[in-house]
Amino acid sequence: MADAPVASLPKGLAAFDLAGHVALVTGASSGIGRSFARAIVDAGGKVVMAARREERLQEMVGELGAENAAYVVADVGDLDSLPAMAAAARKPFGDPDIVVNVAGNTVRKAAEDLSPAEFLAVIQVQLMAPLHVAQQFHPAMKAKGWGRIINIGSITTSHALPGTTAYAACKSGVAGLTRAMAKDWGPDGITANAICPGFFPTELTQPVVNDAKRWQNNADRTFLGRNGVTEDMHGALIMLCSEAGRYMSGQMIYVDAGFTAN
């Protein structure tokens, strides 16, 4: 059977242009999510940001402009609230056709000390929310025949780090989840991939940053000899969100300067 004809790719940087696209970015009130929301607007897209701290989100809309950015206050770990979150997220710019699941938490405890409630709290935000948030927007993406899901993995997607039992279980799970979403939704024209960051200074990693020796060890383990700044991930993000990444799906993209290859 002959392959179906494929539209030609826009030339040069136009393949990375997000004009006409709307992204929902969870966890956009700080760190990586905040940086990703900016990158999407810089690439011509519109962004709806979701997190719990409203004043941070308001600040971001002020920075990015209300013509480009809006927010919904949401606890993505409260899975029953997601249909209402999605309804609010559609209001400013229409249905998002890109979902970037960045919201994340952790409990830093040795494996012998982790309680079931602590484990569950991480699972709900880090593993269940990426699916159930994306599900809200799947029907519209399917109807359009185009969609992008970007999840966030970690070095713990493939490597052990101390005190990360719940986190590592979820981030390893993100790999399976991303591949399964990519398979089920591929026929609908939707790609699903995960960015797996190395070490980036954010609120979440503050305890690691504060341990100067450990932070330096992490930098030394990379091929470039430094930890990341969130802008280091923008290239991968925009590729995965745009036409440029249209033939990539089910992949874990490590943006870690070789940490996991070393």
Ligand SMILES: NC(=O)c1ccc[n+]([C@@H]2O[C@H](COP(=O)([O-])OP(=O)(O)OC[C@H]3O[C@@H](n4cnc5c(N)ncnc54)[C@H](OP(=O)(O)O)[C@@H]3O)[C@@H](O)[C@H]2O)c1
């Ligand atoms: N920084 C790194 O080196 C690194 C490395 C690998 C992976 N990651 C992953 O990257 C993602 C972002 O982390 P980050 O480093 O940018 O940390 P961060 O600065 O602490 O940001 C976490 C974000 O998640 C949001 N969030 C947490 N729980 C939420 C909930 N229940 N509902 C809605 N939003 C929630 C927070 O917003 P509110 O508190 O306002 O709700 C915040 O915007 C996480 O998945 C993390 O595991 C980070």
